[in-house]
Amino acid sequence: MPDPRPDLRMTAPAGDASALVPSDANAGKAAIFDLDGTLLDSMHVWTDVDNEFLHKRGFDVPADYAESIAHLSFEDCAEYTIRRFGLPDSPQDLMDEWNRMAFDAYTTTVPLKPHAGEYLRHLKVTGAKLAVATSLPPRFREAVLRRLGVYDLFDAFSSVDDVGDVSKDQPDVYLHAAAQVSVQPTDCTVFEDILVGIRVVKSVGMHAWAMYDASSKNHWPQIQAVADGVMHDFSEAPRVL
Numbered sequence: 252m253p254d255p256r257p258d259l260r261m262t263a264p265a266g267d268a269s270a271l272v273p274s275d276a277n278a279g280k281a282a283i284f285d286l287d288g289t290l291l292d293s294m295h296v297w298t299d300v301d302n303e304f305l306h307k308r309g310f311d312v313p314a315d316y317a318e319s320i321a322h323l324s325f326e327d328c329a330e331y332t333i334r335r336f337g338l339p340d341s342p343q344d345l346m347d348e349w350n351r352m353a354f355d356a357y358t359t360t361v362p363l364k365p366h367a368g369e370y371l372r373h374l375k376v377t378g379a380k381l382a383v384a385t386s387l388p389p390r391f392r393e394a395v396l397r398r399l400g401v402y403d404l405f406d407a408f409s410s411v412d413d414v415g416d417v418s419k420d421q422p423d424v425y426l427h428a429a430a431q432v433s434v435q436p437t438d439c440t441v442f443e444d445i446l447v448g449i450r451v452v453k454s455v456g457m458h459a460w461a462m463y464d465a466s467s468k469n470h471w472p473q474i475q476a477v478a479d480g481v482m483h484d485f486s487e488a489p490r491v492l
Contacts, residue, residue, distance in 0.1 A: 278378030
């Protein structure tokens with residue numbers, strides 16, 4: 252005969268063994284994660300790529316360049332860079348070069364943000380659906396997440412490539428992730444590091460938690476004002492969505 256009592260098993264969050272929550276606390280909810288700068292400590296890779304790529308062509312990296320492209324799809328980044336610097340290359344030329352320059356770091360050295368792995372496992376065992384919403388090319392995301400041992404924790408992957416290269420200043424990639432896990436936007440919590448992404452998910456009724464990353468430090472006061480919560484690592488993330 253099944254036990255009629257509620258399931259009282261508990262799970263402890265990373266870094267806080269005293270904050271225990273029921274094992275079904277996140278059932279019916281979804282957590283949607285950006286990768287670069289949020290789940291992954293990877294923005295330095297792209298800073299190095301920007302420096303090497305532009306210096307080779309005789310340019311310094313403008314102070315606003317990283318923030319100007321943070322929300323763009325990979326192809327839009329290439330088109331923006333060509334326009335801004337008057338380059339003769341095609342967008343595909345730039346994307347191929349950037350891929351060659353960055354891919355090795357994703358397959359060998361890029362780490363998770365602190366406590367990210369524990370947090371993903373906590374959400375998984377408490378019933379949440381897990382999805383990715385990223386501008387990162389698909390082969391990058393699979394390589395790095397498999398190497399870090401968290402790929403199989405995710406129920407769905409959404410990329411700007413899947414929504415017609417619509418950048419993250421529009422909600423398409425986040426809504427696509429929610430649809431893939433069959434969870435209503437109002438029951439989704441998005442983890443992001445960029446201001447435009449946080450604003451746009453809030454505009455469609457999603458909850459937004461902001462991860463601090465040095466690449467977005469100039470926007471941090473605005474991010475703190477807009478997001479539902481902020482954190483510097485995943486030990487500070489919400490245990491119940």
